[in-house]
Amino acid sequence: MSGDPATHLVHGLQRWRQRYPALQNCAVRDVLDQLADKWSVLIIIALAAKPHRFGELKREIVDISQRMLTQTLRDLQADGLIEREVFPTTPPSVEYRLSPLGKSFLAPLSALVAWTEENHGAIREAREEFGKAA
Amino acid sequence: MSGDPATHLVHGLQRWRQRYPALQNCAVRDVLDQLADKWSVLIIIALAAKPHRFGELKREIVDISQRMLTQTLRDLQADGLIEREVFPTTPPSVEYRLSPLGKSFLAPLSALVAWTEENHGAIREAREEFGKAA
DNA sequence: CAGCATCCAGGCTGATACTG
DNA sequence: CAGTATCAGCCTGGATGCTG
Numbered sequence: 001m002s003g004d005p006a007t008h009l010v011h012g013l014q015r016w017r018q019r020y021p022a023l024q025n026c027a028v029r030d031v032l033d034q035l036a037d038k039w040s041v042l043i044i045i046a047l048a049a050k051p052h053r054f055g056e057l058k059r060e061i062v063d064i065s066q067r068m069l070t071q072t073l074r075d076l077q078a079d080g081l082i083e084r085e086v087f088p089t090t091p092p093s094v095e096y097r098l099s100p101l102g103k104s105f106l107a108p109l110s111a112l113v114a115w116t117e118e119n120h121g122a123i124r125e126a127r128e129e130f131g132k133a134a
Numbered sequence: 135m136s137g138d139p140a141t142h143l144v145h146g147l148q149r150w151r152q153r154y155p156a157l158q159n160c161a162v163r164d165v166l167d168q169l170a171d172k173w174s175v176l177i178i179i180a181l182a183a184k185p186h187r188f189g190e191l192k193r194e195i196v197d198i199s200q201r202m203l204t205q206t207l208r209d210l211q212a213d214g215l216i217e218r219e220v221f222p223t224t225p226p227s228v229e230y231r232l233s234p235l236g237k238s239f240l241a242p243l244s245a246l247v248a249w250t251e252e253n254h255g256a257i258r259e260a261r262e263e264f265g266k267a268a
Numbered sequence: 269c270a271g272c273a274t275c276c277a278g279g280c281t282g283a284t285a286c287t288g
Numbered sequence: 289c290a291g292t293a294t295c296a297g298c299c300t301g302g303a304t305g306c307t308g
Binding site: 005009021022024028029030031033037042045061063078081101110111112115117124125126129130131 | 251
């Protein structure tokens with residue numbers, strides 16, 4: 001039992017939970033409020049493959065607006081998850097890449113993505129079922 | 135290298151990425167758009183310890199409003215992550231608990247929580263540094 | 269106790285137009 | 289190319305009052 005990494009993590013969650021009885025002012029909220037928006041995760045996933053220029057990101061995340069891309073990139077940079085490098089060419093080009101901190105986030109993120117993929121079907125079924133009941 | 139679970143997961147992310155070149159209509163977006171709001175994760179964490187009644191949840195997540203608690207619980211139920219049981223007592227009591235699907239979510243969630251906890255300091259420093267630069 | 273209905277302010281978000 | 293600026297709609301989310 002103690003050898004299972006998933007079980008180990010869940011136990012860690014229990015221990016963590018005792019430190020925040022009111023679920024306030026905890027790292028989860030401070031960090032997730034930033035990361036859990038509509039676009040951050042998608043940008044990080046895109047940058048996981050390789051550094052991207054602004055236009056590349058815009059083309060890959062097809063339905064993001066320029067405004068939201070700029071804004072989200074800035075927020076991710078502020079949190080130290082991505083790095084921004086400007087090349088003073090004409091026309092100018094800017095490259096975004098994951099920082100070491102950002103790369104370290106790929107591990108938990110991957111687990112999350114894998115879970116969503118595995119359980120997408122079950123969730124969609126549950127939604128339909130729930131829709132019928134209502 | 136191939137034995138490292140984290141490395142394995144990141145490789146999974148790369149493979150997954152190839153299926154969604156435009157990062158659209160993928161499970162991540164469909165699922166995360168629901169889970170990545172302000173309260174879902176906190177409710178799941180609270181329910182991870184034990185089933186809760188409505189009022190218990192309200193007291194544990196001190197700054198959630200009644201409206202948001204009701205709404206988020208309903209959404210989580212619709213997605214099949216939690217189960218709702220009504221006891222026809224007077225006054226009535228309602229119990230919420232994680233479904234098997236919800237429990238399976240604890241593994242990736244724990245990894246995420248652990249990461250936020252470990253890197254909270256680095257992120258806060260990055261924010262301050264970024265604030266000075268601007 | 270557990271919830272619903274209503275109202276309302278504020279922020280998120282996209283569309284559009286413009287700049288170095 | 290890589291942004292900035294402005295405007296307007298929508299939806300989140302809180303406050304309040306009421307019900308079974």
